[in-house]
Amino acid sequence: MNECEYSQDEIVLAKKKNEKDYRTVDVSGVKIGAGNFALIAGPCAVEEYETTLHTALEVKKAGASIFRAGAFKPRTSPYSFDGLHEEGLEILKKVKEKAGIPVACEIIDAAYLPLYDDIDVLQIGARNMQNFELLKAVGRQNKPVILKRGMSATLQELLLSAEYILVGGNPNVILCERGIRTFTCGTRNTFDVGAIPLLKTITALPVIADPSHATGRADLVESVALAAVAAGADGVMTEVHICPAASSSDACQTIDTAAFGTLSKKADKVRQALL
Numbered sequence: 001m002n003e004c005e006y007s008q009d010e011i012v013l014a015k016k017k018n019e020k021d022y023r024t025v026d027v028s029g030v031k032i033g034a035g036n037f038a039l040i041a042g043p044c045a046v047e048e049y050e051t052t053l054h055t056a057l058e059v060k061k062a063g064a065s066i067f068r069a070g071a072f073k074p075r076t077s078p079y080s081f082d083g084l085h086e087e088g089l090e091i092l093k094k095v096k097e098k099a100g101i102p103v104a105c106e107i108i109d110a111a112y113l114p115l116y117d118d119i120d121v122l123q124i125g126a127r128n129m130q131n132f133e134l135l136k137a138v139g140r141q142n143k144p145v146i147l148k149r150g151m152s153a154t155l156q157e158l159l160l161s162a163e164y165i166l167v168g169g170n171p172n173v174i175l176c177e178r179g180i181r182t183f184t185c186g187t188r189n190t191f192d193v194g195a196i197p198l199l200k201t202i203t204a205l206p207v208i209a210d211p212s213h214a215t216g217r218a219d220l221v222e223s224v225a226l227a228a229v230a231a232g233a234d235g236v237m238t239e240v241h242i243c244p245a246a247s248s249s250d251a252c253q254t255i256d257t258a259a260f261g262t263l264s265k266k267a268d269k270v271r272q273a274l275l
């Protein structure tokens with residue numbers, strides 16, 4: 001018996017009702033799930049307006065339908081850059097309007113929710129997957145939520161965290177596999193590709209993949225992204241910057257816009273091959 005089989009009774013609202021039960025989450029007109037695939041791309045963190053806008057315009061041109069960038073970054077070290085905070089959210093709002101693309105942004109504290117009015121999809125990061133008060137707070141509102149798998153979380157725990165949001169009344173949950181911590185050290189985390197089809201046997205929620213935080217290496221992002229697509233992911237979220245080396249955080253795992261364009265084209269081909 002594996003960890004996903006023995007306590008499915010607690011997976012109630014996230015549970016797949018039958019073979020054809022695949023739910024769609026609508027992010028300001030961009031549908032994810034039930035055959036709808038989306039690329040989410042952008043820098044790790046919001047930076048100054050021009051750079052952020054330039055990256056947003058480029059990723060949109062290359063096939064991204066949602067732009068991502070963090071404003072309040074949960075950093076392992078208190079000495080690392082942790083985002084532009086409120087100013088970052090203001091920049092993101094302007095970029096969204098100018099580039100005409102919905103935006104995803106991580107939220108780390110329920111008290112900040114009023115600041116996120118212009119954000120189209122909230123992200124709960126790996127470090128907050130079991131921040132139950134935050135889960136309850138995003139469950140009490142209707143904005144879609146990308147829920148990332150905690151770095152040492154089982155799929156059961158991920159699904160129970162999703163359940164917290166659903167039970168609060170918000171049906172718009174997208175699960176994200178972003179790698180888990182194992183004994184290996186060649187990559188930042190170990191991408192659990194099997195989690196994608198396995199989750200889809202248990203839950204009807206859309207499942208996306210983040211190959212950037214999974215690998216920590218820009219040169220591996222495309223391969224892992226394509227593996228996720230082949231495994232049935234409903235979307236891929238990648239860190240992209242017009243000049244990766246100049247990224248204010250996660251530079252090593254950030255790809256440039258040309259590499260993202262290639263990834264986008266290859267992802268299309270993989271999807272076509274699966275039809």
Ligand code: PEP
Pocket residue numbers: 044070074106124125126127148178210213
């Ligand atoms: C992020 O997407 O910027 C991020 C911090 O990811 P994770 O929570 O998966 O580490």
Ligand code: MN
Pocket residue numbers: 044045213239249250
């Ligand atoms: Mn990052």
